[in-house]
Amino acid sequence: MPKKNGVFECKTAESSVVGIVIILMLTTLSVGTILLYGIPTINDMQDMAKTQKVEQAFTVLDSRVSKVALGESPLQTTSLSLMGGTLEVKGEGASYNNSEITIVLANIDAPWYDSFSKQRYRWGAWEGFETQNDFTMFNVPMGYIIYNKDDRIVGYEGGGVWSKYPTGQAVMISPPEFNYNGETLTLPVMCIIGNTSISGGTDVGITVSSTNIPTVLYPDPVKDKRMINPLKSDKVLIYIKSNFYNAWCDYANTLAYTSATVDETNSTAVVELEVMPPMGKSVLTHNFKVGALNVSRAAPMHNFSFDFGARSSQGLNPTNYQISATSGTKTLIYSLAKKGGANQLQLTVTYQDTAAASYTEKWNGVNVFPVKGTKQDQQAIVDLLDKNFVMKYASDKDFSWNDTSAVSLPPNVNFHNGDETSLYNITQHYMRLITMDGSVKFSLNSPGKSDPVDYDKSSLTLYYDGMPGAITYLHVTRNDLLTLLI
DSSP states (O other): OOEETTEEOOHHHHHHHHHHHHHHHHHHHHHHHIIIIIHHHHHHHHHHHHHHHHHHHHHHHHHHHHHHHTTSOSEEEEEEEOTTOEEEEEESHHHHTTSEEEEEEEOTTSTTHHHHHTTTTSTTTTTTTTTSTTOEEEEEEOOEEEEEETTEEEEEETTEEEEEOTTSOEEEEEOOSOEEOSSEEEEEEEEEEEEEEEESSSEEEEEEEOOSOOEEEESOTTTOTTOOSSOOSSEEEEEEEOTTHHHHHHHHHHSTTOOEEEEGGGTEEEEEEEBOOOOEEEEOOSEEEEOOBOTTSSOOEEEEEEEEEBSSTTOSOOSSEEEEEEETTEEEEEEEEOOSSTTEEEEEEEEEETTTOSSOEEEEESSOEEOBSSGGGOEEEEETTOTTOEEEEOSSOOSSSSSSSSSOOSSOOOOOTTOEEEHHHHHHHHHHHHTTTSOEEEEEEOTTSOOOBOGGGOEEEEEEOBOTTOBOEEEEEEEEEEEEEO
């Protein structure tokens, strides 16, 4: 060890002091980091645990409310710890404005439908149509029980439990009373009645009671002769206005046979269900409906044929007899004309979609449909699914035979002027396209000419695979639940 001015210099002591200082600094830094990041995390975990506790209590409430609504018990009470939050019962006039269900039954051939259809995914789309003679709608309030703490919300509404985050996103904790099996929709609406609120840190009892006598809202032929089962409308639209609307929408989209969208502006989930029109053999009328086809199948049409009888001694002599349908931007027309011979009908098929192109896909029949008999006894069978009936393309290019999109469906092929395919292929393709957005109405007429068809002795045979999940029966009840906080 070297000397300095006669004194031994010890650097080991200096190193010990520096080491202690470094350890103290690291300890202080660690403690600070824990305080900075750990405490908020602990607080978040505590808040999460409190929220989960509330969600569990609401799940128990849901189970007990079901017993009351189903008549198993006249009264049930559920305990809940407020833990610094606020518990409210929202079951009166003003609250119902934010928590209700409106159901509209729509017919696609109604004179008001086109205007309604353009805005049908918006809350209040029915406004201005209520006075129409063939317009059917009804609504039912829900109300809700809600717990709120630091912008985190847990609620009971419509027979389900919901949780909403400060971001505004909501999730389902337990499912609502919305039961659809692809044929029958059963909707027992739980209507909360009451208007009370409690805040603080105490335990609160939620008491729910009922007379166990639900009010039947549908079917109700006394109120409206069209409110019957099986459904006679073409569409059923269910509007669910709720603080938890996006969770309602998510739930509906998890069901096998439903699809839903949201109206963000009006906090509404919209569920649209198709009603399948009747199929089979029937006396021909000037109008008939075809439901949405199962587009997952390349050939969903099984039978689409007409047995035409002449109306007068002039026989079946149309110059332009049309079987036509329009759906949004799409139009499909089958045209029959007596040309090229006295006892035959020529066929032309045209298809247009203004969303895709300004031109029309046109096909002319290579074959003809024979006309049998004479004068008023003339008869012709027109089978629009005839595999041996050849059609020739009469347009320069096509637009609807490509990959799946809003304006086209497979097979992914290109047709040019002069190309040929069967009437069967053409009908399968265009019928899938024209019904892509739901049921369509076909009209039969002779524009500008007298109608040569005797409808009483003519018939239509129609069979097809409809879109899975078309609704046939609707059952809606209102179950009033008197709710108190004690």
